[in-house]
Amino acid sequence: MSKASRLIKKLDKLLNCYDSFGEEPDLFVDDLLSRLDERIQDLQASQKAALWKTIYVERDRARVKQEVLNRVMARSSQ
Helix, strand or coil, rough: CCCHHHHHHHHHHHHHHCCCCCCCCCCCCCHHHHCCHHHHHHHHHHHHHHHHHHHHHHHHHHEEEEEEHHHHHHHHHC
């Protein structure tokens, strides 16, 4: 498993610990970053383009997922 994959897996595991993020989910970001710091440093030390590609793809996947869920929520309120 690559360093990027391990970072993503750890982030997913941390996020799964929460049942809710309340009204301001952005407030959780700094805490999550600090809990991931060691893995982030390992990733930053690597200059492999493939690792960063994994991060970009995961970021884009999260954006697409957010948009799909927003549209689902919009449909349910109609």
